[in-house]
Amino acid sequence: MTAVTAVDTTTERVVRRRGVLRRIAGHRTGRIGLVLVGGVVLVALLAPVLAPFGPEEITGTPALTGPSGAHWLGTDELGRDVASRIIWGSRTSLQVSVLATLLALLVALPLGLMAGYFRGRLDTVVMRLTDTGLAFPFIVLAVGLTAIFGPSMVNAAIAIGISQVPMLIRVVRGEALAVREEDYIAASVADGAGSARILGRHVLPNIVNTLIVQVTVLMPFAIITESMLSFLGLGVQPPTPSWGVMLTAAQAYTAQAPWLAVFPGLAIFVAALGFNLLGDGARDALDPRRAR
Amino acid sequence: MTPVLEVDGLSVGFRSDDGEVLALDDVSLRVEPGEIVGVVGESGCGKSTLGLSIMGLLPGSASVRGGGVRLGGRDLLTLPPGELRRLRGSEVGMIFQEPMSSLNPVMPVGRQIGEVLRRHRDLGRTAAAARAVELLDLVGIPDAGRRSRAYPHQLSGGMRQRVMIAIAIACEPKLLIADEPTTALDVTVQAQILDLLRSLRDRVDLAIMLITHNLGVIATMADRVSIMYAGRKVEEGPTRDILDTPRHPYTARLLASTPQAARSAAVSAAAGGPGGSVEAGGRRLAEIPGRVPTMTAPATACTFQARCHRDVDLCTRVRPELEPAGGGLVACFHPEESW
Numbered sequence A: 001m002t003a004v005t006a007v008d009t010t011t012e013r014v015v016r017r018r019g020v021l022r023r024i025a026g027h028r029t030g031r032i033g034l035v036l037v038g039g040v041v042l043v044a045l046l047a048p049v050l051a052p053f054g055p056e057e058i059t060g061t062p063a064l065t066g067p068s069g070a071h072w073l074g075t076d077e078l079g080r081d082v083a084s085r086i087i088w089g090s091r092t093s094l095q096v097s098v099l100a101t102l103l104a105l106l107v108a109l110p111l112g113l114m115a116g117y118f119r120g121r122l123d124t125v126v127m128r129l130t131d132t133g134l135a136f137p138f139i140v141l142a143v144g145l146t147a148i149f150g151p152s153m154v155n156a157a158i159a160i161g162i163s164q165v166p167m168l169i170r171v172v173r174g175e176a177l178a179v180r181e182e183d184y185i186a187a188s189v190a191d192g193a194g195s196a197r198i199l200g201r202h203v204l205p206n207i208v209n210t211l212i213v214q215v216t217v218l219m220p221f222a223i224i225t226e227s228m229l230s231f232l233g234l235g236v237q238p239p240t241p242s243w244g245v246m247l248t249a250a251q252a253y254t255a256q257a258p259w260l261a262v263f264p265g266l267a268i269f270v271a272a273l274g275f276n277l278l279g280d281g282a283r284d285a286l287d288p289r290r291a292r
Numbered sequence B: 001m002t003p004v005l006e007v008d009g010l011s012v013g014f015r016s017d018d019g020e021v022l023a024l025d026d027v028s029l030r031v032e033p034g035e036i037v038g039v040v041g042e043s044g045c046g047k048s049t050l051g052l053s054i055m056g057l058l059p060g061s062a063s064v065r066g067g068g069v070r071l072g073g074r075d076l077l078t079l080p081p082g083e084l085r086r087l088r089g090s091e092v093g094m095i096f097q098e099p100m101s102s103l104n105p106v107m108p109v110g111r112q113i114g115e116v117l118r119r120h121r122d123l124g125r126t127a128a129a130a131r132a133v134e135l136l137d138l139v140g141i142p143d144a145g146r147r148s149r150a151y152p153h154q155l156s157g158g159m160r161q162r163v164m165i166a167i168a169i170a171c172e173p174k175l176l177i178a179d180e181p182t183t184a185l186d187v188t189v190q191a192q193i194l195d196l197l198r199s200l201r202d203r204v205d206l207a208i209m210l211i212t213h214n215l216g217v218i219a220t221m222a223d224r225v226s227i228m229y230a231g232r233k234v235e236e237g238p239t240r241d242i243l244d245t246p247r248h249p250y251t252a253r254l255l256a257s258t259p260q261a262a263r264s265a266a267v268s269a270a271a272g273g274p275g276g277s278v279e280a281g282g283r284r285l286a287e288i289p290g291r292v293p294t295m296t297a298p299a300t301a302c303t304f305q306a307r308c309h310r311d312v313d314l315c316t317r318v319r320p321e322l323e324p325a326g327g328g329l330v331a332c333f334h335p336e337e338s339w
């Protein structure tokens, strides 16, 4: 076999998926991101084992007790264990962000793929809609949704997901536009492949890496936004623990019990940072043009 | 026997910003079963447009102005899109110039062959995979079982072109359209790929329409040649006649501008003699002074006149039509005749 020539690096958009995690792990910031995100996911999965108390359990320790051996991160205004609530709250954060991200992908992927691949009138209509969507203030959307359907975790996720659809459509469309010009698309048309097959077997697999990077952008956005919505009372409702809900409650006690705000804030920061670093790692590791 | 391919008076135009471009003007072509027909001409003569028209793959900016294309007796231009799609890859296959980028980089090559089989032949996943390995073996890829699991970037250019060929012939089409199939490869690999195409013709009775700039390739491969100029066919005939005794001044200039070594190799190969290696004739045609004109309407005079060394008064006033000459056809008022 004669080899992999210079042409290869330019023509190849990306290679295999099995190596993705390994390649991100080989990248310095990517590795840190992987550890942080992995940590958050583990904490969420193992919450029943890790959390010393239930999410809404009133421990009997006096309210607003500072960090101690029994309560590492102290207790809140009702005497609940802050550490336990943060651990349980990680589930809320991940649920909302996964739900929002899936929803955004579900809507944006087909529209973006078809707009970019077929061009024409469909593309014009979809682009017009995303322009409108991008101009629409997110907070109005979130308030509107909760006004109609009531505040809840799912509605917060829907609002966050929908708000990201226009941006995601643009990204996917741009990629589809690029891939449709590739020789292998023309070649598979010449082999008699129909549009559905071409989109599913050739276009989509070749934009997976971009999608992975997008997901690492959407996830922290959703985590932060969920906290913000909950903070505004538009998201998760107390007593269900959510990092945003905890921040809201902490407002009244910033002087007496600063840990009430600090630790949930730190959790949000760590989770969002983890996804951002993971995204940086993914971007570098998956982009053949930046390959070392 | 019915011809595999009959192109009859085909005209194709492109809409562009500065008006109409007539890429094909009244072109006819026949390919018999198992025959290799060369289509030669300088860049922009309409060779690819001809190939794409036959595949029904013209871009949206193109439109067929007249004429017809029949594949195995069936009229392609009136076929509904769904049926045309069924023909592509099963009745007629096509390979392109760029083996480097014509394969999906994220799918193992065996699966890319299997895709075509599953689509057109209704094979299951395992049957398709097994057949893909057989096909890789047929196109001369060693260790086919293992290679079928390789990704395109793990294969060399020549190997990739072999994979492209395997995909194109997977469903045993009667006709293969090869548009500059070896231009992107090094000479030794070129020769191997051409050998492969020839052996496929012999073994599975595949007819091939071979589009190329390279008269050396034509000499070693083609039974008949069509010479194209500015969207028109200007000469056609058995390869040996064309190379030995070109009649159209354009053909003569093409041959003359081919390096001497290549030319004698070409002629001797056409005569069935030794030394017909593509390597010898592998250089691209040197430029003939002047440029191929871009046609915006059907020609009303000889389109080669501005570059012709034999032009007569009539050439600027009337368009020469193809007339029988020797064993073939030539469209010229004052053909080369010193033979």
Ligand SMILES: Nc1ncnc2c1ncn2[C@@H]1O[C@H](COP(=O)(O)OP(=O)(O)OP(=O)(O)O)[C@@H](O)[C@H]1O
Residues within 6 Å of the ligand: B014, B015, B016, B021, B022, B023, B041, B042, B043, B044, B045, B046, B047, B048, B049, B050, B059, B061, B294
């Ligand atoms: N998509 C297109 N839009 C507009 N004009 C086109 C298009 N494709 C081809 N043409 C024009 O049609 C004519 C024939 O082009 P074609 O690609 O068929 O030539 P060719 O003989 O294959 O050339 P080459 O040897 O460079 O591949 C040229 O004048 C070209 O400018």
Ligand code: SF4
Residues within 6 Å of the ligand: B248, B249, B250, B302, B303, B304, B305, B306, B308, B309, B310, B311, B312, B315, B320, B331, B332, B333, B334, B335
């Ligand atoms: S018709 Fe006239 S101008 Fe055209 S090729 Fe023949 S001699 Fe030359």
Ligand SMILES: [Mg+2]
Residues within 6 Å of the ligand: B047, B048, B049, B179
């Ligand atoms: Mg061409």
